Amino acid sequence: MHKGGWSIIIDELWDSINVNIKLRVAIFNSSNNQSINLNQLGHTVERQLKNSYEMSYISKRFQVAIQKSGLDNMPNRKFLRLVGKKITVKVSVQYRIITSELSRYPNELLIQIRSNEGKWRGLYGNAALGGSYLNLNESIVSGIIRGLDDNTIPHELGHSLGLLHVDEPDTYHEDARQYYPVKRQRTKDSLNAMFSGGSPYMHNLTSTVITPRQMDIVIENYRFGNLNR
């Protein structure tokens, strides 16, 4: 049994790659507000995750190909060929409600609802980079369920998939591929889900997009064992 809630199955064919992202979630409410409907939250997690992460795109990459010389004792020639493959990403979520943190299985990602106090006061939520937990502030959960916030869950789950803020200077030092220059932030990628809280482009309703480039990084993170830590 693997650790953490993410599992990514990659089925590579000659002209396409099918990526199945599966998430197992345990939802636990440790806040003072016990009236939150956790089943509805589970449905919302599934809907928002599908909305942001399910996609289909063409990924172009170089592949080594061999051209046979056809002559005796003459070496074959290796060359790089640009190959395009259609990548289709599907997401499925399996969730269950738990009443104690100890009831969580090792192969589940924990979504814990926290009271709006102490360390969590005012903070929407957080998740460790490549980690297997997500904390949500109780005061925003009803908004998420009612469809007023389509960003927080895909954003935090993005962190648990190893994605960084696209506008944070620290991102440039940690993984420059994930950093968007200012011009890109305000033009074609202004709806990205991974803007930081202080960004003028972060909006609860519209910041929901995960780009194919970010999906490539997620797959790479999974392949290199950087998830479910």
Added chain:
Amino acid sequence: MKRRFVPTIIATLLYLILFWFYYQDEAASDGFTQVGFPFYFYTNSGGKFLPGYRPAFGFNGFNFLLDLVALFLMILIANYLYTWYVKRKAIERV
């Protein structure tokens, strides 16, 4: 001069180790980036806050001064301990 140099270097190194140990860099994933020992003089967060809750982030000059005082105190204590140790050794030799 040599007596002052060794404990000062040791105390500064010890301070830098503690400084590095207390450093947090999690702003890129909704956590806090905090710098300083024993008091954080720089704090930043990439997290999303509810309206009216966002704390004041950035450089805190007062905490920076307190950190410098802490470094100075550590150097003083290291020098005092070193002098005490050297004196005791000298007495033992006599």
